[in-house]
Amino acid sequence: MSESKAVIFGCSGPQLSRDEAAFFADTRPWGFILFGRNIVSMSQVAELTARLRESVGRPDAPVLIDQEGGRVQRFKPPLVPQYPSGADLGALYLANPESGLRATWIMSRLHAFDLFPLGISVDCLPVLDVPSPGGHEVIGNRAYGITPDIVSALGQAACDGLKAGGMLPVIKHIPGHGRAGADTHFELPHVDASHAELSAHDFLPFKALAGEAMAMSAHVVFTALDAADPATTSARVVEQVIRSEIGFDGLLMSDDVSMNALSGDFATRTRAILAAGCDVTLHCNGNRAEMEAVASATPVLSDEALRRANNVMTAFGPPDDSDEAALREEFEGLMAVS
Incomplete structure (x- = not known):
């Protein structure tokens, strides 16, 4: 664990190539993330996660995925059901x-x-962003609602369900993506709300769930907090807002370093x-040249980052004894009346 580098990598396809395995053995990423390109069948994914962990010599290396439901669902039918969106759950809550x-x-x-039987241990949900008028649809119906109290309540329920299944959640996108007027995959949004407005609205779900083990940052400039840099690369936002005001002391990961919201080459971004x-x-896309640049600028986990990473590893618990068939039937009944 102490020798892992402070990075999470994706891989290029459904199988881990010998070359990729050697690269991961050399760079020793702390964890991995899967996308649709990595998924063909359940047995194939189980084999892939085993090979990824084998490459770094850590049978408990975290393997992440974005499996929210709605339009962000890497596993799709017929492998798993099409799950509702966060907004669908919010409508039922209302x-x-x-x-x-x-x-x-x-x-x-x-x-x-x-996911758990396939060796996937972390699901990057819940979305705790609270959409505001003018916000880009990149969040949209991924959000549970348009008020902080609904987002907080359902976000906590989502976290608790994952943990009951032996997995861990990632709260995202801290300190809040709901006002962003652009898709950070393509450009850098600027949010001009005052610090007071952000504190009274956008930050509240993150404060409510600040005790969770992992969070993902927002590639968003909050001009009232730091007019120059997005939250992901702003020491002021990380230290004064995420760590101090919101009170999050878990493992803070960046959103994808390859998104065009960030500038500079990959080593500079890292x-x-x-x-x-x-x-x-x-780093998500599995591009080898980009990963090499990221790895070149990434140190081994140490100090506070290592402490938080170790805390993640101790936060995993065993799955409960829930009856899967009974829960699926109950879920269908609940959603049928929404």
Whole structure:
């Protein structure tokens, strides 16, 4: 564990090539992330996660995925059901809060039934962003609602369902992506809301769930906090807002370093992310040249980052004894009346 580098990498396809395995053995990423390009069948994914862990010699190396439901769902039918969006769960909550909370917990528990047996240990949900008028649809119906209280309540239920299934969540995109007027995959958004507005609205779900083990940063410039740099590369935002005001002391990973919201070459981006106080850099697309550049600028986990990474590893618990078939039937019944 102490020799892992402060990075999470993707791989290029459904099988780990000998060359990729050698690269990961040499660079020793702390964890891995899977995407649709890596998924053909359940047995193939189980084999891939085993080979990824074997490459770094750590049978417990975290393997992440974005399996939210709605339009962000890497495993798709017929391998798993098409799950509802966060907004669908929020609509149920508005009609019946108890049903909405229960359905949100069950959906995360079902994600764990789908993913945990394949060696996937972390699901990058919940989305705790609170959309505001003018916000880009990149969040849109991924959000549970348009008020911080609904987002907080359902976000907590989602986290609890995953943990009941032996997995860990990642709260995202801290300190809040809901006001961003652009898609950070393509450009860098600037949010001009005052610090007071952000504190009273956007930050609240992250404060409510600040005790979770992992969070993903937002590639968003908050001009009232730091007019020059997005949160991901802003020491001011990381230290004064994420760590101090919000109170998050878990493992902070960047959003994908290859997104066009960030500028500079990949080594420059990586150094800026880590210098700002993120613990781990996330690189998703499996591009070898980009990964080599990221790795060249990535140190071994140490000090506070190592402490937080170790805390993640001790936060995993065993799955509960839930009945999968019963939960699927209950979930279908709850969503049928929404």
